[in-house]
Amino acid sequence: MNKIPIVFTFDKRIIPAASIAIKSLVESADCDTIYDIYILHSDIELKYQKEISKLTDKTRHTVSFKYVDSKIFKNYKKSSHSWSEIVYYRLLIADYLPMLDKAIYSDCDVFFKQDLSEVYNVNIENYEIAAVAAEKNTKDAIGHKYFPENQNEFIYWSGFLVLNCKKIREENYFEKFQTTALKFKDRLRFFDLDVINITCNNIFSLPFKYCTLESVYEYSDIEKSKDYKYLKEVYTKEELNEAKNHPAIIHYAGELGKPWRRKKIPAYYKKMIIELPHGLKKFTFRDFRKRLFSKL
Numbered sequence: 248m249n250k251i252p253i254v255f256t257f258d259k260r261i262i263p264a265a266s267i268a269i270k271s272l273v274e275s276a277d278c279d280t281i282y283d284i285y286i287l288h289s290d291i292e293l294k295y296q297k298e299i300s301k302l303t304d305k306t307r308h309t310v311s312f313k314y315v316d317s318k319i320f321k322n323y324k325k326s327s328h329s330w331s332e333i334v335y336y337r338l339l340i341a342d343y344l345p346m347l348d349k350a351i352y353s354d355c356d357v358f359f360k361q362d363l364s365e366v367y368n369v370n371i372e373n374y375e376i377a378a379v380a381a382e383k384n385t386k387d388a389i390g391h392k393y394f395p396e397n398q399n400e401f402i403y404w405s406g407f408l409v410l411n412c413k414k415i416r417e418e419n420y421f422e423k424f425q426t427t428a429l430k431f432k433d434r435l436r437f438f439d440l441d442v443i444n445i446t447c448n449n450i451f452s453l454p455f456k457y458c459t460l461e462s463v464y465e466y467s468d469i470e471k472s473k474d475y476k477y478l479k480e481v482y483t484k485e486e487l488n489e490a491k492n493h494p495a496i497i498h499y500a501g502e503l504g505k506p507w508r509r510k511k512i513p514a515y516y517k518k519m520i521i522e523l524p525h526g527l528k529k530f531t532f533r534d535f536r537k538r539l540f541s542k543l
Contacts, residue, residue, distance in 0.1 A: 248307075249280045249364045253351040254344070256287040256315075256336035259529070262295055264507055265355040266527040267519045269302050269310070272353075277362040282308040285344060287336045289317040298526040313343060323428050324435045334439045337405065338424045341412035348413040354406035354498070356505055358516065361495040366409060366457055375420060376443070377409035377451035379458035382477035384444075389477040392436040397444050401481060405440040406498055407457050420446065455482055459494035461503050463487055465513075473502050508537035 253272070257265045265286075272282060284303070291299075291312065300310045319339075320332035337352045344350065351367055371377050380401035386393050391402045415421070427446045428435070435441045444450075455478075462472035469475055469487050478487060499505050506516045507530065520528070 249277075249367070250283060251280060251351065251363055251367045252283045252285060252344070252347050252349070253353060253363070254285045254287065254337070254340050255353060255355055256333055257291075257355045258288060258331070258333050259290050259292070259295065260531050260533075261355055262291070262299070262529045263520065263523065263527055263534075264505070266299060266302060266523055267507075267516070268353065268355045268357050268359065269299065270519060270523070271357075271359040272363075273303060273306060273308050275359045275361055276308070277364060280362050280364050282363075284308060284310045285350075286310065286312045287315050287339065287343060288312060289315050289333070295526070295529070298524055301524060315339060315343065322432075324432045324438060330438055335428070335442075337408065337439060338421060338442070340410055341415035342421050344412070345416065348411075350410050350412055352408040352410060353496070354500075356499040357406070358497040358499075358519075359495070360497065361456075361493075363495070366453060366495070369409060369451065369453070371409060371411050371451045372414075374449045374451040375411055375414055375418075375447045377453050378403035378405065378443075379407060379453045379455060380404075380481050381458075383480045390474065392434075392441060394431070394434070394441065394445055396431075398448050399444060399450055401450075401452065402444055403440075403450055403452075404458050404498075404500075405437075405443050406500065407453070407496060408443075409451075409453070454490070454495075455486060456490040456493060456495045458498045459490045459496060460501050461497055461499050461506075462501050463491050464494055464497050465503065503543065504537075504541070508534050509541045509543045510538060511543055 296312050303310050317332045320335045381404045384402045423446050427442045463469050466472050506512050
């Protein structure tokens with residue numbers, strides 16, 4: 248059996264999306280895969296923890312919760328909406344889960360289509376993390392902010408990571424992340440993404456299928472996606488089409504927005520919403536407002 252620890256970090260505002268991510272993760276698992284699911288949070292009430300835990304009832308998978316005091320990040324740059332201090336919780340994983348030498352981190356605005364055994368088993372012994380390259384790290388970067396202090400060839404997304412927790416702990420990377428976050432506070436644009444790219448100099452590149460943007464997945468011609476402008480500098484059209492046709496993960500980042508906030512929700516995603524236990528359909532006023540004014 249392949250036992251894979253995977254960590255999500257979210258707050259009470261995104262419970263339905265996180266629940267769909269977990270449900271799709273479990274349903275796409277191979278028969279010999281066991282997911283130990285960890286959730287770092289600061290405000291998820293016990294009644295919702297119990298409801299989320301039901302997603303793995305009568306399965307071989309487990310869910311556990313670990314509280315994080317949000318005051319740890321009180322001096323960090325953040326926004327009052329989607330990008331609160333919760334985006335920094337992924338930086339704590341190695342220290343908050345000391346029993347893990349390796350783990351996967353994933354954002355919640357995703358839909359899992361494939362088992363994660365292959366990506367979890369990549370050899371990252373000499374790397375801090377493995378991640379998916381977004382674009383070339385140059386002054387001409389389109390979708391992300393360029394930092395001359397970033398020594399990597401690419402700018403990497405932070406929404407899906409394979410973490411070398413042992414190395415991160417041994418080399419005190421949380422302290423390094425803190426130093427970066429405060430030193431570059433006024434210049435950060437994508438918060439945790441910027442911090443990780445500036446701090447980590449040994450990043451293993453994962454295939455694009457582990458961050459298949461929905462625009463690539465949905466458009467019949469990927470060149471129509473606004474994201475293609477920078478993706479083509481990293482990936483061939485064949486590689487992008489391969490990810491489009493066989494995605495491991497669909498990531499709802501970019502021009503199309505979040506599916507649960509649209510008038511026309513993709514059929515496969517709507518099916519998941521319908522199948523969620525009633526107690527997890529905790530959509531916010533902001534979700535409903537965005538759906539009301541959605542053009543999609």
